[in-house]
Amino acid sequence: xxxxxxxxxxxxxxxxxxxxxxxxxxxxxxxxxxxxxxxxxxxxxxxxxxxxxxxxxxxxxxxxxxxxxxxxxxxxxxxxxxxxxxxxxxxxxxxxxxxxxxxxxxxxxxxxxxxxxxxxxxxxxxxxxxxxxxxxxxxxxxxxxxxxxxxxxxxxxxxxxxxxxxxxxxxxxxxxxxxxxxxxxxxxxxxxxxxxxxxxxxxxxxxxxxxxxxxxxxxxxxxxxxxxxxxxxxxxxxxxxxxxxxxxxxxxxxxxxxxxxxxxxxxxxxxxxxxxxxxxxxxxxxxxxxxxxxxxxxxxxxxxxxxxxxxxxxxxxxxxxxxxxxxxxxxxxxxxxxxxxxxxxxxxxxxxxxxxxxxxxxxxxxxxxxxxxxxxxxxxxxxxxxxxxxxxxxxxxxxxxxxxxxxxxxxxxxxxxxxxxxxxxxxxxxxxxxxxxxxxxxxxxxxxxxxxxxxxxxxxxxxxxxxxxxxxxxxxx
Numbered sequence: 001x002x003x004x005x006x007x008x009x010x011x012x013x014x015x016x017x018x019x020x021x022x023x024x025x026x027x028x029x030x031x032x033x034x035x036x037x038x039x040x041x042x043x044x045x046x047x048x049x050x051x052x053x054x055x056x057x058x059x060x061x062x063x064x065x066x067x068x069x070x071x072x073x074x075x076x077x078x079x080x081x082x083x084x085x086x087x088x089x090x091x092x093x094x095x096x097x098x099x100x101x102x103x104x105x106x107x108x109x110x111x112x113x114x115x116x117x118x119x120x121x122x123x124x125x126x127x128x129x130x131x132x133x134x135x136x137x138x139x140x141x142x143x144x145x146x147x148x149x150x151x152x153x154x155x156x157x158x159x160x161x162x163x164x165x166x167x168x169x170x171x172x173x174x175x176x177x178x179x180x181x182x183x184x185x186x187x188x189x190x191x192x193x194x195x196x197x198x199x200x201x202x203x204x205x206x207x208x209x210x211x212x213x214x215x216x217x218x219x220x221x222x223x224x225x226x227x228x229x230x231x232x233x234x235x236x237x238x239x240x241x242x243x244x245x246x247x248x249x250x251x252x253x254x255x256x257x258x259x260x261x262x263x264x265x266x267x268x269x270x271x272x273x274x275x276x277x278x279x280x281x282x283x284x285x286x287x288x289x290x291x292x293x294x295x296x297x298x299x300x301x302x303x304x305x306x307x308x309x310x311x312x313x314x315x316x317x318x319x320x321x322x323x324x325x326x327x328x329x330x331x332x333x334x335x336x337x338x339x340x341x342x343x344x345x346x347x348x349x350x351x352x353x354x355x356x357x358x359x360x361x362x363x364x365x366x367x368x369x370x371x372x373x374x375x376x377x378x379x380x381x382x383x384x385x386x387x388x389x390x391x392x393x394x395x396x397x398x399x400x401x402x403x404x405x406x407x408x409x410x411x412x413x414x415x416x417x418x419x420x421x422x423x424x425x426x427x428x429x430x431x432x433x434x435x436x437x438x439x440x441x442x443x444x445x446x447x448x449x450x451x452x453x454x455x456x457x458x459x460x461x462x463x464x465x466x467x468x469x470x471x472x473x474x475x476x477x
Contacts, residue, residue, distance in 0.1 A: 005133035005472040007041045008032075011121060013104050013114065013141040015046050018053045018090070021104055022301065023248065023385045024139060024168045027217070030251035033087035034465040040472075041089075043132075047117050048079065048094035050102045058082045059092065063124045069116055070183040074098065076120035093120045111176045114141045114203075115183055122148055122155050131157065134472050136164045137211065140174035143203030144195075146210035148184070151191045162475040165211035167204070167221075169382055170229040170236075171305060174203035198231060205232055208239050212475045215468075217383035218404030219245030228380070246468060247407055248383040249461030255365075255392045257455075262365040269455045272394045273448060276369060283370035287354030289327040294441045296326055296434065297371035297395075299364050299386055302334030302342075307377030307400065312341035313427045314377070318434060319349045326438065329367055330355045368393040372447075373437045379425045381405045387419070391454035396440070396447075398433050400425050408459065412440065418454050 014020055016029030032042040048054065063078040074095050081090040094100050098109070098116040107113060122145070124130075135158075137145045146163040149155050177200060181192075197205040208214055216222035222245035225236040236243070254260075257275065258268040264282045267275020277291070284291040302308040311330070318324050330342055330353070339357050346355040356363055368374070374390040376399040383404030387397040399405040401421040409419035420440070422433040441447055 005040065005469075005476045007132040008035060008043070008134045008136060008472060009125075009132045010042070010044045010136045010138065011118075011142040011145060012044065012046050012138040013117075015044050015086075015090070017086075018046065018092075019049045019051055019104050022169075023217075023383065026251075026385055027168065027248055028138065029086065030249065030254070030461050031465060031468065033251070034249075034461040035468065036088040038465060038469060040469070043089035043091055044086075045078075045091045045093060045121055047099045047101075047104070047113075048092040049104065050100065054092065057085060062091070063128055065123055065127055067119055067123045067185075069112070069119055072183075074116060074120070076116075076123060078120075078124050093117055093124070095120050111174070111180055112183065114174065115144065115180070118142060118144050118148065119185065121145070122158070126155055126157055129157070131161060133476055134162055134164060136166065137207055138166050139168050140172060140204035140207065143174060143205075143207035144184075145207075146212075147191070147194055147206045148187070150210060151188045151194070152185050154185050162212040163210070164471065164475070165207040165214040167208075167214065167216050167225065167382070169305075169380075170204065170216075170225050170232060171380060173205065173230065173232065176201040176203070197235065202232070205235055208232070208235055211242075213242050213244065213471060214239070215471070216243065216245050218247045218407045220405075220407045221245065221382040221403040224380075224403055244467075244471060246464055246471075247404060248385060248388075249464040250385060250388045250392065250459050252392070252460045255389050257369055257393050260365055260369070262362040263369050264366070265369075267369075267394075269394075269452050272451050272455060276372075276394055276451070279366065279369040280371075283329065283354075283366055284327070287329065288351050289329070289354050290351065293325055293327045294372045294438060295329060295370060296373045296375055296398075296437070297329045297331070297367045298375050299331045299367055300376070302332050302338035304335075305378065305380040307379050307425045307430075308332065308335060308338050310377050310425065310427050310430060311338060312345060314375075314430050314434075315342075315345050315349075315353060317427060317431050319345070319352050324435075324438070326352075326434075328353045329371065331359070331363055331367055333358050364389075368395055371395045372441060373398050373420075373434075375430065375434070376400065376405060377422075377425055377430045378402060378405060384408065388459040391418075391457055391459070394451040394455045396420065396437065396450055396454065398422075398430075398437055400429075412436075412450070418450055418457070
């Protein structure tokens with residue numbers, strides 16, 4: 001087919017295992033690999049970070065140049081990972097003083113940081129005469145790319161390249177005051193309105209306005225963006241005709257209890273009961289918990305959108321009730337008040353609550369393998385990957401029915417149901433869901449059936465990658 005897309009470039013601030021803060025990193029570490037395996041030439045271009053992966057792998061410099069960002073003269077280098085270790089082409093953009101840091105986020109000049117990354121990328125591919133079939137931009141950190149491609153003379157060679165924008169989390173939009181406009185390369189000033197939303201430059205808004213098509217990371221979240229998008233609801237309603245919901249998948253080679261190198265004991269569907277019991281005993285021994293009791297877990301950021309502020313009251317309500325017999329394991333960090341509350345409760349309920357404040361990839365895998373249930377009381381969950389990981393490991397998800405959680409978890413009260421859902425992000429609703437889970441836990445036969453069932457569910461990237469390929473095909477015809 002003459003117009004079949006062959007070369008896709010993904011732009012992102014994160015990519016596992018180079019740099020991961022949340023689900024964005026997981027997606028960029030997996031989707032491009034599956035696209036590459038399907039026959040597309042796939043690159044991921046991301047900022048250079050001074051992190052272990054970069055230090056331990058061999059890179060070659062493929063470009064060196066310079067440009068101005070406002071009055072500031074910037075040097076830019078692009079490095080390629082030589083062995084394609086991740087299963088696709090990995091390119092890092094390095095700009096001394098802005099794009100050469102240890103962490104992806106948290107800097108006071110973050111606007112200039114990601115603007116420079118986008119400038120550097122476009123200067124590189126323009127000067128190197130690289131014209132891909134599709135440029136795929138992920139979240140607001142790369143949201144200015146379509147505008148710059150289509151409305152800056154300097155990048156006119158990319159004017160006919162279609163773009164896809166993916167919204168992983170519409171709550172974060174990269175807002176900038178208009179005084180930052182001086183940092184942009186010269187553009188068609190008649191088009192300034194494409195950058196503006198509520199009198200500020202809004203990179204996520206610009207992405208949705210200017211990209212050829214956009215995706216949300218679940219069909220449920222695509223619908224919710226029209227109702228709840230931190231001020232962009234009207235924009236998503238206006239542009240809904242070019243939006244499509246594609247639920248994220250998981251990398252089943254990384255998340256596989258039969259061969260996960262981070263687990264002390266491997267298991268598969270046929271021996272899930274004994275396998276999970278051994279992993280549970282290992283984890284409980286490390287945190288002073290009782291492996292004979294049902295184990296509930298929370299893994300994730302302590303953020304309002306995750307419902308983490310509800311967690312201390314949920315824990316207090318359950319562990320403070322002498323009639324309730326269970327253990328809880330928490331892995332996460334974020335809101336200082338939530339952190340302090342969890343630490344306090346861990347001291348108040350020794351032998352009942354285990355907690356690790358921070359994030360540790362290995363520990364997350366071990367918790368998925370050990371836990372009986374995973375609790376996700378999210379207020380906002382565009383897709384959610386934790387519930388997919390948990391099911392891959394035979395752990396039953398307990399989720400608030402929102403966004404991607406509603407798309408991927410069917411309540412056990414329904415036909416073909418396999419999880420536990422609740423309607424409102426309230427402490428009482430979550431506690432009631434936990435009590436339902438306890439009843440399920442004591443129904444040994446059904447619990448065993450559900451464990452095997454959820455492990456067999458197909459949430460791999462195979463199906464989702466096909467949908468992305470169909471989207472690329474559609475916009476390149």
